Amino acid sequence: xxxxxxxxxxxSNAKNKNDLIRDLSILANNDGKINxxxxxxxxxxxxxxxxxxAVGFGVAIPHGKSDSVIEPFLAFARVNDIDWDSxxxxxxxIVFLIGVPEKDAGSLHLKILANLSRKLMKEDFRESLxxxxxxxxxxxFLNKSELGF
Amino acid sequence: xxxxxxxxxxxxxxxxxxxxxxxxQAAKKKGHEIKVETRGSVGVENELTEEEIKEADAIILAxxxxxxxxxxxGKKLLNVSVSEAIKNADDLIDRAMNANIYxxxxxxxxxxxxxxxxxxxxxxxxxxxxxxxSYMIPFVxxxxxxxAISFLFGYDSAxxxxxxxxxxxxxxxxxxxxxxxxxxxxxxxAYSIADRPGLAPGMIGGxxxxxxxxxxxxxxxxGFLAGYIVLAIKKYIKLPKNLQGIMPVLIIPVLGSLxxxxxxxxVIGTPVAAINNGxxxxxxxxxxxxxxxxxxxxxxxxxxxxxxxxxxAAYAFGTATLTAAVGTGSEVMAAxxxxxxxxxxxIALATVLFKHKFTKAEIEAxxxxxxxxxxxxxxxxxxxxxxxxxxxxxxxxxxxxxxxALSMAFNATLAVPHGGIFVFFAVxxxxxxxxxxxxxxxxxxxxVGSLKRNIEELAVEKK
Numbered sequence: 001x002x003x004x005x006x007x008x009x010x011x012s013n014a015k016n017k018n019d020l021i022r023d024l025s026i027l028a029n030n031d032g033k034i035n036x037x038x039x040x041x042x043x044x045x046x047x048x049x050x051x052x053x054a055v056g057f058g059v060a061i062p063h064g065k066s067d068s069v070i071e072p073f074l075a076f077a078r079v080n081d082i083d084w085d086s087x088x089x090x091x092x093x094i095v096f097l098i099g100v101p102e103k104d105a106g107s108l109h110l111k112i113l114a115n116l117s118r119k120l121m122k123e124d125f126r127e128s129l130x131x132x133x134x135x136x137x138x139x140x141f142l143n144k145s146e147l148g149f
Numbered sequence: 150x151x152x153x154x155x156x157x158x159x160x161x162x163x164x165x166x167x168x169x170x171x172x173x174q175a176a177k178k179k180g181h182e183i184k185v186e187t188r189g190s191v192g193v194e195n196e197l198t199e200e201e202i203k204e205a206d207a208i209i210l211a212x213x214x215x216x217x218x219x220x221x222x223g224k225k226l227l228n229v230s231v232s233e234a235i236k237n238a239d240d241l242i243d244r245a246m247n248a249n250i251y252x253x254x255x256x257x258x259x260x261x262x263x264x265x266x267x268x269x270x271x272x273x274x275x276x277x278x279x280x281x282x283s284y285m286i287p288f289v290x291x292x293x294x295x296x297a298i299s300f301l302f303g304y305d306s307a308x309x310x311x312x313x314x315x316x317x318x319x320x321x322x323x324x325x326x327x328x329x330x331x332x333x334x335x336x337x338x339a340y341s342i343a344d345r346p347g348l349a350p351g352m353i354g355g356x357x358x359x360x361x362x363x364x365x366x367x368x369x370x371x372g373f374l375a376g377y378i379v380l381a382i383k384k385y386i387k388l389p390k391n392l393q394g395i396m397p398v399l400i401i402p403v404l405g406s407l408x409x410x411x412x413x414x415x416v417i418g419t420p421v422a423a424i425n426n427g428x429x430x431x432x433x434x435x436x437x438x439x440x441x442x443x444x445x446x447x448x449x450x451x452x453x454x455x456x457x458x459x460x461x462a463a464y465a466f467g468t469a470t471l472t473a474a475v476g477t478g479s480e481v482m483a484a485x486x487x488x489x490x491x492x493x494x495x496i497a498l499a500t501v502l503f504k505h506k507f508t509k510a511e512i513e514a515x516x517x518x519x520x521x522x523x524x525x526x527x528x529x530x531x532x533x534x535x536x537x538x539x540x541x542x543x544x545x546x547x548x549x550x551x552x553x554a555l556s557m558a559f560n561a562t563l564a565v566p567h568g569g570i571f572v573f574f575a576v577x578x579x580x581x582x583x584x585x586x587x588x589x590x591x592x593x594x595x596x597v598g599s600l601k602r603n604i605e606e607l608a609v610e611k612k
Contacts, residue, residue: 047159047160049344050159051232053163053164055163055164055167055232055235056235056236061163063160063162063163065160065162065190087232087235087236088236098162098163100162100190110161110162110189110190110191111191113162113163113166114162114163114165114166114187114189114191115166116163117162117163117164117165117166117167117170118166118167118169118170120167121167121170121171121174121235122170
């Protein structure tokens with residue numbers, strides 16, 4: 001399972017993207033998905049510096065490919081609008097943090113992330129994410145969305 | 150219409166697919182047929198076949214990594230970044246229809262190898278430069294035009310306190326827009342390198358560069374210094390979590406600005422002052438030599454750093470000859486002003502003649518350069534020189550040298566220290582003077598046009 005209820009923050013109070021990335025990374029760390037949190041965060045921030053992973057429409061998908069990732073994971077947060085250098089200039093309120101091991105090309109997980117990325121470009125998918133009220137509901141919704149979990 | 154696209158991003162995890170989705174949605178909305186090849190970490194999916202490429206009306210490459218191009222030979226090809234496709238897919242579909250035909254020049258394989266190696270170089274220097282320059286341009290234009298308007302009231306009316314010309318100079322000149330120009334350039338170079346924390350050390354560094362009279366080249370140094378210093382601070386200074394809040398508000402601004410500023414004062418400041426001194430002495434030693442050679446040398450000096458130590462030495466030498474030649478006007482002053490008018494004029498002409506060498510913003514700024522050049526506001530050329538110093542500065546220098554030498558050869562004289570065309574009444578042998586300026590302008594424009602690379606090539610290199 002890429003995502004589980006330990007990897008979800010429905011109402012994060014993070015004030016900026018660095019805090020949020022750290023908060024979600026801590027969840028992944030506690031859930032045994034990564035073995036070196038600093039190294040993982042550095043990989044995510046390094047990717048972030050190349051250019052922002054905010055894609056517009058209030059969505060950002062920070063991600064890191066690193067040896068510190070034990071198994072691929074997806075963490076989700078809904079957050080009060082934070083600035084993420086988004087290409088459309090809008091603040092971000094939906095964040096998926098993605099972790100992938102350095103040597104994991106061509107696997108099923110990457111396919112799922114690719115599907116997720118495509119889904120995020122669809123308005124109704126984003127709206128559903130904004131309206132979901134419980135972790136369980138979110139997991140069910142993602143399962144239903146034919147991402148290939 | 151039949152459109153093909155390829156999307157690829159460095160990590161190949163998300164943006165590749167978002168861009169593909171965005172392009173598919175946009176094409177469908179407009180009723181076009183589309184197929185998108187994705188080159189992500191899953192590997193190449195949905196690969197385009199030769200048959201499909203043959204039938205396609207246009208190709209869109211939304212890639213931040215190198216992709217083989219030879220199979221698109223002879224097709225309309227639009228080459229953009231991944232984020233562009235996510236952001237503006239609708240737009241790209243329209244632009245692809247009017248895109249240029251892709252040609253890999255003479256030797257296919259060689260050229261492809263070359264583009265691939267160029268693309269892989271992760272030098273963001275060009276990107277950082279362009280970021281600084283794009284923020285600087287409005288300051289140069291606003292300041293330059295304000296100064297030019299103040300000249301309308303007479304070249305020295307700005308010295309009368311309380312007049313409109315005085316206030317215009319206050320808005321445009323060194324205490325206003327022109328004073329911000331170098332700090333903004335340096336600040337936004339640093340911002341591009343190190344994000345928001347880079348801005349303050351960069352701007353402060355730019356201010357220091359101005360204080361030590363290091364001109365825009367000093368500003369470039371300040372920007373890059375500040376940017377990389379802040380990156381280093383972020384990387385090497387680790388605070389316990391409960392103290393991390395003071396990094397952006399205390400540690401980075403203070404340490405970053407001090408390190409940048411002190412380096413500039415101690416390492417750059419001394420040689421800059423020495424250069425200025427050396428140049429002054431050098432020019433003093435040149436009085437009495439061949440006038441045409443002196444004119445050419447002054448031209449080279451006026452254009453090399455536009456406001457830096459060398460330019461200042463040449464200008465000071467010009468004004469010194471004025472005091473010596475009361476009432477008659479000075480040939481040296483005339484050559485100095487003409488050579489200082491040529492850089493912006495030459496750039497302005499180049500943006501008209503060689504549009505494909507300039508970005509949209511540069512072409513617009515080029516229009517203002519006509520006014521700035523005509524007003525002897527050499528700074529108008531700075532954004533162009535800062536964006537591509539190695540190609541642009543020599544072009545400006547040669548053009549100005551031609552103008553300076555010709556102005557001397559025609560024995561043109563000038564009785565006032567500045568003002569551009571507004572003081573042409575104070576020029577003797579005006580016809581020869583104008584010929585000198587026009588000649589240098591053309592030389593500069595053609596050199597810039599032939600040395601600068603096309604914008605598309607640069608866009609490729611940027612990746």
